[in-house]
Amino acid sequence: MTTSSSQVAEKLVHVPLGERAYDILIGPGLIGRAGGEITSRIKGRKAAIVTDENVAPLYLEALTDALQTDGIEVASLTLPAGEKTKSLDHLAAVCDMALAARIERNDAIIALGGGVIGDLAGFAAGIVRRGVRFVQIPTSLLSQVDSSVGGKTGVNSRHGKNLLGVFHQPDLVLADTDTLNTLSEREFRAGYAEVAKYGLIDKPDFFEWLEKNWKQVFSGGPARAEAIAISCQAKSDVVVEDEFENGRRALLNLGHTFGHALEAATQYDSSRLVHGEGVAIGMALAYRFSARLNLASPDDAERVEAHLKAVGLPTRISDIPGEALPVERLMEAIAQDKKVKSGKLTFILTRGIGQSYVADDVAASEVLTFLELQKAR
Amino acid sequence: MTTSSSQVAEKLVHVPLGERAYDILIGPGLIGRAGGEITSRIKGRKAAIVTDENVAPLYLEALTDALQTDGIEVASLTLPAGEKTKSLDHLAAVCDMALAARIERNDAIIALGGGVIGDLAGFAAGIVRRGVRFVQIPTSLLSQVDSSVGGKTGVNSRHGKNLLGVFHQPDLVLADTDTLNTLSEREFRAGYAEVAKYGLIDKPDFFEWLEKNWKQVFSGGPARAEAIAISCQAKSDVVVEDEFENGRRALLNLGHTFGHALEAATQYDSSRLVHGEGVAIGMALAYRFSARLNLASPDDAERVEAHLKAVGLPTRISDIPGEALPVERLMEAIAQDKKVKSGKLTFILTRGIGQSYVADDVAASEVLTFLELQKAR
Ligand SMILES: NC(=O)c1ccc[n+]([C@@H]2O[C@H](COP(=O)([O-])OP(=O)(O)OC[C@H]3O[C@@H](n4cnc5c(N)ncnc54)[C@H](O)[C@@H]3O)[C@@H](O)[C@H]2O)c1
Ligand SMILES: NC(=O)c1ccc[n+]([C@@H]2O[C@H](COP(=O)([O-])OP(=O)(O)OC[C@H]3O[C@@H](n4cnc5c(N)ncnc54)[C@H](O)[C@@H]3O)[C@@H](O)[C@H]2O)c1
Ligand SMILES: [Zn+2]
Ligand SMILES: [Zn+2]
Secondary structure (H helix, E strand, O other): OOOOHHHOOOEEEEEOOHHHOEEEEEEOOOHHHHHHHHHOOOOOOEEEEEEEOOOHHHHHHHHHHHHHHOOOEEEEEEEOOOHHHOOHHHHHHHHHHHHHOOOOOOOEEEEEEOHHHHHHHHHHHHHEOOOOEEEEEEOOHHHHHHHOOOOEOOEEEOOEEEEEOOEOOOOEEEEEHHHHHHOOHHHHHHHHHHHHHHHHHHOHHHHHHHHHHHHHHHHOOHHHHHHHHHHHHHHHHHHHHOOOOOOHHHHHHOOHHHHHHHHHHOOOOOOOOOHHHHHHHHHHHHHHHHHHOOOOOHHHHHHHHHHHHHOOOOOOHHHOOOOOOOHHHHHHHHHHOOOEEOOEEEEEEEOOOOOEEEEEEEOHHHHHHHHHHHOOO | OOOOHHHOOOEEEEEOOHHHOEEEEEEOOOHHHHHHHHHOOOOOOEEEEEEEOOOHHHHHHHHHHHHHHOOOEEEEEEEOOOHHHOOHHHHHHHHHHHHHOOOOOOOEEEEEEOHHHHHHHHHHHHHEOOOOEEEEEEOOHHHHHHHOOOOEOOEEEOOEEEEEOOEOOOOEEEEEHHHHHHOOHHHHHHHHHHHHHHHHHHOHHHHHHHHHHHHHHHHOOHHHHHHHHHHHHHHHHHHHHOOOOOOHHHHHHOOHHHHHHHHHHOOOOOOOOOHHHHHHHHHHHHHHHHHHOOOOOHHHHHHHHHHHHHOOOOOOHHHOOOOOOOHHHHHHHHHHOOOEEOOEEEEEEEOOOOOEEEEEEEOHHHHHHHHHHHOOO
């Protein structure tokens, strides 16, 4: 992954959530400036950094130095990389580290890493002393455009993904675009699935722009920072309208009901599937399912699939390497997914590109039949 | 403990917290009516009851029957009794039970027991699916007058008490006064310490009333329900003013900084000290400390100690059975207590009976000297 990020102007997206409002800064070199950005916004002078084994060797020292330069006392914990780290056991370890470091209400827990670290560290920040300050320094594309914004935190349970957590908004998000230079192509693509998602939810023009400009987004430069900023703004808009997910926010789950089921059925084994890949397949399925229900045109479903394929993302269940996934296992995972209300299945369906909506009355039998059909493809 | 509760009229205290407003019902026979009270307030028809080994044999069947009669599907988990149950491990067990029971956002987790069960179950209700409904059925005096109201939930850490948790208000509190008939004298007394606390914070008349009427509160009857209702109202008033403990709510910690330190130093061993006993000693210490600082008169400190003694509560560190507690251990526990901001000690001090206030600049050295002096007493 190459980038010409130093020519990219910094972007700011403000998330206007009243008492919980915060800034998202997007641009190069932000880790080096983290100390000043934090001390100008947070009273405490202690920080507990949570990161993972891939990210620590790349950025932990630079961040620690930057914080110490501005007089912040730093403790840190480096955890294994991967979805399995989002567990109650690791949550306990993070909380213990923060308490040992005597993090108080006005001090910060800092997430330095992808969405796994962000979700875990944010959960800890939400429960240590019933809430301490929280700073996101997302280093994967997925976390820069999605998970670091909006305050959803959590860990997985044996019953499903993200079933335990709290809403705890960050006080600051620093999306340092330089960090994307060390991200693998595969992870960059996975994050791109969430970028495309914003277009598919309600921004047909953005989707069209991506169809034309995706190569520049991948190669870095102004188009990349532009895509990240548009994505953060899109997420912010939805979150501000529905902070606690009682309605519209569910739209952000486009592709996620299927996606989460695929992740669960592959036991969160990242060698087979990572979150964004699950979302890519899930979005393709959501469009195909909507076409099957005569809601969207098959052409739109084709167009979505074509674009995701062009960037190298999987779009079919059979694209997942390894043993075939039994439909029953997927149905079970879907039923336990948290977007189930009083027994009925809630799905994000669509009437076309950028015309998604929340359907809360989807019959399980329809889903089952649809999934059975996918086996033949 | 005897009671004439059937003659006591039911009392209602409403906690006006906007979207999070709820009712506290106080009176006899409420467990038998739990189904109707819940179904009229909560949409879901599933409930996960959390209780402990002392309370389960007494009330779990009655509650289960009452809920099932009103069409609520019930799952339950019975945990060991005692403060050690407030741990992340038990939290994981409660969450797992609730998820296995497919508790969704509109279903309820129900706490049936004392403050330990309430704090633990409430924490679980705050994090399962990022928040499900929560019903408190407090069965100890302490939980009826204090812990079941106000939305503070949590568990202990090796670094100190209640260091992990969330604010999660209940949707309903059912304080069934009949359950107090099976509570031990010792636990009833411990709960009484929190009743007296409300008088000592800012209700000198209530404290005076208690000095005259405490025997009737202990023996049951109208004075008992009256004292519980006044206590709930007092707690509600403070919580409504400062839901997230940024200021005035800290007053409820009168006696608790010392109390928590004593609990920690005795390793939460209930054979030596239970929470309310720690609070009783803590309040006596807070008044003596305030007298030593020339804030309150020694007469007031004497009066507080005399009343607590009269009802049979401990008032001195040396009243705790077992080996003497080193002052250093207490200081360490105080320093790690969560009412510490940027290094300074926050204490609730007092200018007299019912004249408590938050002091956030108490020098550690003063506390140390004061505690050293207590050894001689
Ligand atoms: N909270 C939310 O709103 C939200 C939204 C979307 C996704 N998520 C969660 O986010 C998680 C997925 O996030 P993710 O894709 O970032 O996963 P991740 O955190 O596992 O990161 C992906 C991989 O990239 C590595 N990595 C991260 N930054 C790097 C860098 N700069 N250089 C080299 N390697 C780097 C990580 O070590 C990891 O191996 C899932 O758990 C998902 O549930 C949460
Ligand atoms: N959340 C808050 O705002 C808040 C406020 C004050 C205290 N607390 C917490 O509450 C806890 C103390 O509460 P507690 O004193 O109720 O402790 P507890 O829950 O341990 O109950 C005390 C004992 O009484 C038993 N018991 C309870 N009800 C009974 C009944 N009806 N009959 C017979 N036995 C019964 C229990 O099994 C236990 O052995 C502490 O953990 C404290 O930190 C929380
Ligand atoms: Zn996602
Ligand atoms: Zn208490």
